[in-house]
Amino acid sequence: MANDEVHGGTVQCKDARDLIYVTRGGAGRVLSLGGLQRMGWALRRAPDARQVMKLLQSRPGHPYAALLDLREGFSEHDLAEFGDALSAGNIGWVAGVDAGQLSDEPVRRLIRDYCYDYVTLPCPEGVLNTVIGHAHGMARLGSGRVDRVSSAGSDDMIGDSPAMQALNRTLRKAALTEAPVFIAGETGTGKELAAMAVHRHSHRHAHPFVAINCGAIPHELVQSELFGYERGAFTGAQQRKLGRFEMANGGTLFLDEIGDLPLESQASLLRFLQQGSFERLGGHEQIRVDVRIISATHHDLEHAVDEGRFRADLYHRLCVLRLQQPPLRDRGADIDKLADHALKRYSDEGQHALKGFAPCARQALHSHPWPGNVRELINRVRQAVVMAEGRLITAEDLHIDGPASRPPPTLEDIRDAATRCAIEQALQRNRGRLIDTARELAISRVTLYRLMGRHGLRESESDGNDRSVRIF
Numbered sequence: 001m002a003n004d005e006v007h008g009g010t011v012q013c014k015d016a017r018d019l020i021y022v023t024r025g026g027a028g029r030v031l032s033l034g035g036l037q038r039m040g041w042a043l044r045r046a047p048d049a050r051q052v053m054k055l056l057q058s059r060p061g062h063p064y065a066a067l068l069d070l071r072e073g074f075s076e077h078d079l080a081e082f083g084d085a086l087s088a089g090n091i092g093w094v095a096g097v098d099a100g101q102l103s104d105e106p107v108r109r110l111i112r113d114y115c116y117d118y119v120t121l122p123c124p125e126g127v128l129n130t131v132i133g134h135a136h137g138m139a140r141l142g143s144g145r146v147d148r149v150s151s152a153g154s155d156d157m158i159g160d161s162p163a164m165q166a167l168n169r170t171l172r173k174a175a176l177t178e179a180p181v182f183i184a185g186e187t188g189t190g191k192e193l194a195a196m197a198v199h200r201h202s203h204r205h206a207h208p209f210v211a212i213n214c215g216a217i218p219h220e221l222v223q224s225e226l227f228g229y230e231r232g233a234f235t236g237a238q239q240r241k242l243g244r245f246e247m248a249n250g251g252t253l254f255l256d257e258i259g260d261l262p263l264e265s266q267a268s269l270l271r272f273l274q275q276g277s278f279e280r281l282g283g284h285e286q287i288r289v290d291v292r293i294i295s296a297t298h299h300d301l302e303h304a305v306d307e308g309r310f311r312a313d314l315y316h317r318l319c320v321l322r323l324q325q326p327p328l329r330d331r332g333a334d335i336d337k338l339a340d341h342a343l344k345r346y347s348d349e350g351q352h353a354l355k356g357f358a359p360c361a362r363q364a365l366h367s368h369p370w371p372g373n374v375r376e377l378i379n380r381v382r383q384a385v386v387m388a389e390g391r392l393i394t395a396e397d398l399h400i401d402g403p404a405s406r407p408p409p410t411l412e413d414i415r416d417a418a419t420r421c422a423i424e425q426a427l428q429r430n431r432g433r434l435i436d437t438a439r440e441l442a443i444s445r446v447t448l449y450r451l452m453g454r455h456g457l458r459e460s461e462s463d464g465n466d467r468s469v470r471i472f
Helices: 034-038 049-058 076-080 083-087 099-103 105-114 125-141 162-175 191-200 219-227 263-275 301-306 312-318 334-349 359-367 373-387 411-429 434-441 445-454 467-471
Strands: 004-007 010-013 017-022 041-046 064-069 091-097 117-120 181-184 209-213 252-256 292-297 321-324
Touching: 017 049, 017 125, 034 041, 034 125, 041 049, 049 064, 049 083, 064 125, 083 105, 083 162, 091 099, 091 105, 091 125, 099 105, 117 125, 162 191, 162 321, 181 191, 191 209, 191 252, 191 292, 219 263, 263 312, 301 312, 334 359, 334 373, 411 434, 411 445, 434 445
Parallel strands: 017 041, 017 064, 064 091, 091 117, 181 292, 181 321, 209 252, 252 292
Antiparallel strands: 004 010
16 A cells, blocks of 8 residues: 555545535535545535636646536526636536436536536446546546646637736636626726637537627618528529528627618517517518527717717627727736737738847737727737837837837836925815815825926915915
8 A cells, every 4th residue: 555545444545636625515415435435536616606616726727527417597687607617627516416306407508518428316336436536537638737717728829917917707607608708998908708618618609709890881781781682682693692690500709890880670580589580681581590699899878878979778788798808018927928928929921030029029019908909909019010120029110109219217206206296285175275285185285395396396386375375
């Protein structure tokens, strides 16, 4: 027993495989897994998704088998909380169910999309050992990498800033439901990539993902593009054409720039969301399709609703789950990762090999406001690859001017700017009265007057009715 140890009468292997048992533990239905421990399993119990994630994060990349006991009746909301854990590459899931639960659609979907197998509980320990052993073996194949959610984001969405980590967690939860998803965000932030990530991690991933830009189609053609038309519906309609809804049957339809959809088409879309069916242009047959709707826009839809440019009832139908795509300027170090990715992707287009970015380019990347977000960043880097003459890409190659050409501010510069701003605002609130301003800032009048002189604010002071100013 060179590799074994005896603890309290049970034999445990030093190289024991890790098993996470997820159960709520109600009604005395918790499994007794002592036999599995004697077979070499190190048992860890978790009551919810949060505890599972703590275990995974404590040993990144370590392989686990997990038995999810569904007999306590997890709701769809409860299952959505497991989104990140179910998608982790280093954990093999097995579902434990009652026989009657296999007719429950959320349970069937979870087993089909995320589990290696399922067992009807209770079952012989030998059977359970074999099933979870297979799941653990598959998890070991994926244990060489850390979960994509925490390292590189979802699919092609590069970055692990706090804003992107929050977005990725929300994406995984949204993927486990059938509710319509609305993605808000500035232009160029990657809203279509987010929609594709939701589709790829949903149970519809084997079916089509169809995207249409509502702002790129002439208003008079939107109806026929969305719903199709019958032969002879209008001049030039030589044969029946399927619309995007029928093309996406069974999968996901992504309506990009939904804010540009004309009111007539908004009414037709609302009717489909309410009834689940539509008529082709020029037809009378009600056509039913199974489509999940994901929409996105850079417009403020709530403002558009207030102005009457977008239907309020349609907005509430589309915006059941709301995702906010963060702007690039709020993503910190992700800017460097995206720039490096773009450089690697387009490096072959340059006339000579590039070694990377010069310090002035890095500074420029972080000082630029990026109104075009990720799309603008990729385009600037691609242009620089072609035009750069040196071995390093410079700020000039990126065509970023302004603050990037000046040295970065020192800590003293930042402190002085904050002090000046605080004094200016306090003076405005107190109408230039120095006594009240000093009291608000919790400093003496002498100190306030000295700071005002240092920051060039004395000429802006107001005599007002404050007679005490004259003592200086």
